[in-house]
Amino acid sequence: EAVPRSAIELRCQCISTHSKIIHPKLILNVNLTPSGPHCKNVEVIATLRNGREVCLEPTAPWVKLIIKAILDKANTKPKTAS
Amino acid sequence: EAVPRSAIELRCQCISTHSKIIHPKLILNVNLTPSGPHCKNVEVIATLRNGREVCLEPTAPWVKLIIKAILDKANTKPKTAS
Numbered sequence: 001e002a003v004p005r006s007a008i009e010l011r012c013q014c015i016s017t018h019s020k021i022i023h024p025k026l027i028l029n030v031n032l033t034p035s036g037p038h039c040k041n042v043e044v045i046a047t048l049r050n051g052r053e054v055c056l057e058p059t060a061p062w063v064k065l066i067i068k069a070i071l072d073k074a075n076t077k078p079k080t081a082s
Numbered sequence: 083e084a085v086p087r088s089a090i091e092l093r094c095q096c097i098s099t100h101s102k103i104i105h106p107k108l109i110l111n112v113n114l115t116p117s118g119p120h121c122k123n124v125e126v127i128a129t130l131r132n133g134r135e136v137c138l139e140p141t142a143p144w145v146k147l148i149i150k151a152i153l154d155k156a157n158t159k160p161k162t163a164s
Contacts, residue, residue, distance in 0.1 A: 058156035074140035
C-alpha cells in the first residue's frame, strides 16, 4: 500500500505558494497538512487536472472558500455508493 | 514525478467512512477530493501517524472542525520558511 508522499516527507513541501486564483473545476484534489515537527507551516497542496501540484496559501480567502465549497457539496449530494 | 493515488483513481476510493472521532494529533494530513465523473461523492481521506488511511464523513461536524482548525492554525503562525 502506497503511503502518500506527504506522509513520508520530513520537511516542508512548499517553498512558495501560487499567487493567482485557480478555478475550482481545475482542481482534482486538495491536500491539507497541519504544521508539525517536519514543517512549521500549514501546507495546502492542490493537484490539478493537468497533473501539476501547486502549493496554495492557507490564509488566502479564496483557498478557504474552495475547501468550504468542496465540503458543502457533500451536504447536497445523495449518499449512496456509486 | 509521482501523481497522488487519488489523482489517477477512476472511481470512488471510500466504501465507508470512519464512524468514530479521530484526535487531530493523530492526523498527518487530510485529502479532499471533490465529486466528479470518477465518483459522485465528496471524499475526505485522512492519513494517520501510524500510516493508515481512513475515510472521513465530509458532512460530519467534527470533520469540518478538524479541517477548519488546520487552516486556522496557519493564521497564527509566522510565515517564514523553515
